[in-house]
Amino acid sequence: MLAKLELKLKCEKELTYQMSSLFHGALMELLPEKYADYLHISSLHPYAQHLECREGNWYWVITGLNKEAVKIIIQDTLWKLEYILIKKHDLKVLIVKKNYMETTYKELMDHFYEDDGKRYIQIHFLSPTAFKQNGRYLFYPDLRCVFQSLMNKYDSATAENTMHDEDTLEQICEHAQVIRYDLKSVSFSLEGVKIPSFIGKITIKLHGTDTMANFVNMLFEFGEYSGVGIKTSLGMGYMKIINEGGRK
């Protein structure tokens, strides 16, 4: 099960994208201690969260990537929340509106088997995104890193090692190509450290079989819930598929 909860926020001070990690802290304090500890120790990240500004309004968006996370984080903890306290800024943030979306892995998989996956996919990286490769930060959307990250997050959320397969990854990389981009580097501040990252858009063209195109489309659909790259639980790596009306 995959779910996304969007909370429209209202507060007296100005919010910023960089405050996502403070909201993560607030969320951890709200969770049952046992589950928070489990998340912390297991290094599993069956959730993601970030702050987002749309038309002058701020939203806190939290996703759950499996049944347990959706139940504990979204339904039990955030569902009835009326405000969040951001202690560091002595800030009380009111929740004035809620929006909830839910889908199943089966539904995602059905797309895989039934649909004609689009051959041109446009991805918008909305919050600072980065990858780690050989211990170094990568602050551009290397396709291998993008696909590998999504596969790993899928396996990590479902606790099945079905996605991440070197041969599949190799094949996707051979048949996917960035044909347009508009990207810029930004930095994401985290506990005084600045993580080099990027935001912006890319358009990917998929060659190869329909099955492969379907698979890549499905990975990105999943990515709209999981985010991509490092520190998605702290507000990085939020992505969306755009250009829905584009060429097939």
Add this chain to the structure above:
Amino acid sequence: MLAKLELKLKCEKELTYQMSSLFHGALMELLPEKYADYLHISSLHPYAQHLECREGNWYWVITGLNKEAVKIIIQDTLWKLEYILIKKHDLKVLIVKKNYMETTYKELMDHFYEDDGKRYIQIHFLSPTAFKQNGRYLFYPDLRCVFQSLMNKYDSATAENTMHDEDTLEQICEHAQVIRYDLKSVSFSLEGVKIPSFIGKITIKLHGTDTMANFVNMLFEFGEYSGVGIKTSLGMGYMKIINEGGRK
């Protein structure tokens, strides 16, 4: 000798960046036939040209990269020109103002030996830029391609094979790193073919010795005359160093 001539233009129709190649055609017709043939056959490009719009005004910028090119192209041919005919668009373009800059390779080299080369260099790619690698277009600023292109253009213009040296190139690449960028893909139309290319800015940080930093600074100073990458004689690859007040 390196020279740059900026001609401020005035005409009744709107000019576009893509018309640079038509201006190249007009230039070739103005040149003495013998020299035009020589340029054509030798595949040497001791010049570059492009159209540029600044504050609503269009400029035709032509550079010469050696004594002969500066004399024949700029001094003998363009110096006294009052208008250019762009036949394809049935367009008479008036030249309303001139600006001329000249420097010597010795002056460039003196910078190399005397100056403290900046450690942070910000480059603005103003016209569509691309590289060719293993027969394929590369439409992002891969640093190896950038440096290799500048070295080759230097050698090609001076007719001395002093710059291009694999070891030096290797060393530069090891010690230079893109730390910021703001880039987007564009396409440059040329005889009906669209060449994938990019425009935008990068900031390069130089590690390593002062000598190497000086060398890279000098290469980019040269690049302001030569342009970088493919088809600089047709209007692509125009670059400028910005952020003069930046950190050393």
